[in-house]
Amino acid sequence: MMSEAEVRAIIDENICDLRAALGVHEWSIDVGYSTSPGGSVATCTADPKRHRATLVFNPGEFDDESEVLQFLLHELLHLYNAEVHLYSDAVHPLVSEREFATLEVFRTNATEHIVHCIECLLKHTFNKTAKKLIAAVRRREAKG
Numbered sequence: 001m002m003s004e005a006e007v008r009a010i011i012d013e014n015i016c017d018l019r020a021a022l023g024v025h026e027w028s029i030d031v032g033y034s035t036s037p038g039g040s041v042a043t044c045t046a047d048p049k050r051h052r053a054t055l056v057f058n059p060g061e062f063d064d065e066s067e068v069l070q071f072l073l074h075e076l077l078h079l080y081n082a083e084v085h086l087y088s089d090a091v092h093p094l095v096s097e098r099e100f101a102t103l104e105v106f107r108t109n110a111t112e113h114i115v116h117c118i119e120c121l122l123k124h125t126f127n128k129t130a131k132k133l134i135a136a137v138r139r140r141e142a143k144g
């Protein structure tokens with residue numbers, strides 16, 4: 001279990017380099033912290049029209065730095081398929097709330113699956129963890 005200050009320091013130190021590694025510069029990203037016990041470990045809420053996103057981390061759910069960085073990677077990867085929210089916005093007025101809730105379950109599961117596949121591709125095919133992606137950006141920047 002980590003404190004908010006510890007998690008915040010890790011995020012602040014690494015988010016720019018991880019964003020550079022993933023090429024998600026066009027997004028304006030706010031980071032928040034929620035300490036609700038039993039809540040989500042981390043979430044990403046994205047508005048693809050405005051390229052604005054909010055990441056929220058629950059510090060009490062993390063055990064160490066590498067776990068924080070893997071979740072930071074996971075939440076940033078959600079930006080790759082954030083465009084799917086436009087589908088939700090378009091479909092919402094066309095269906096009942098009950099139908100929309102069902103469609104949202106499928107959309108959420110599909111986006112989690114896509115993010116999971118990208119994580120697996122990075123880790124198992126390219127041997128890239130969040131830490132390695134960040135290190136690669138720093139080596140590239142050090143060379144000028």
Ligand SMILES: [Zn+2]
Nearest residue numbers: 074078112115
């Ligand atoms: Zn996710």
